[in-house]
Amino acid sequence: MGLLTKEKETAPCTVEISHKFDSLHAHLRFNNGAVIYPGDEVLVHGPEIMAPYGEVVSEDRTATIMRASALERFWTRMTGDFEFMELCEFSFSEEVTL
Numbered sequence: 001m002g003l004l005t006k007e008k009e010t011a012p013c014t015v016e017i018s019h020k021f022d023s024l025h026a027h028l029r030f031n032n033g034a035v036i037y038p039g040d041e042v043l044v045h046g047p048e049i050m051a052p053y054g055e056v057v058s059e060d061r062t063a064t065i066m067r068a069s070a071l072e073r074f075w076t077r078m079t080g081d082f083e084f085m086e087l088c089e090f091s092f093s094e095e096v097t098l
């Protein structure tokens with residue numbers, strides 16, 4: 001992988017959507033064992049998946065993985081901690097701050 005070049009790969013995947021009272025989630029599993037690294041982008045192909053309330057829907061799809069260049073991967077690793085710290089600045093309480 002070059003310093004500025006990106007690579008594209010296609011992978012079979014399974015998408016699971018849960019729309020239950022105790023579990024609202026969407027999970028993606030690559031069926032070929034592909035691993036996503038910092039800075040990579042994933043595009044899942046196909047129509048939107050809608051799970052009716054109270055159900056879990058699972059569908060096999062194809063995904064395109066756009067691998068980050070070496071420079072993008074480095075930058076994501078270096079700045080990722082700062083973005084995480086922004087999330088840590090929020091707190092939830094019943095108290096109103098003026």
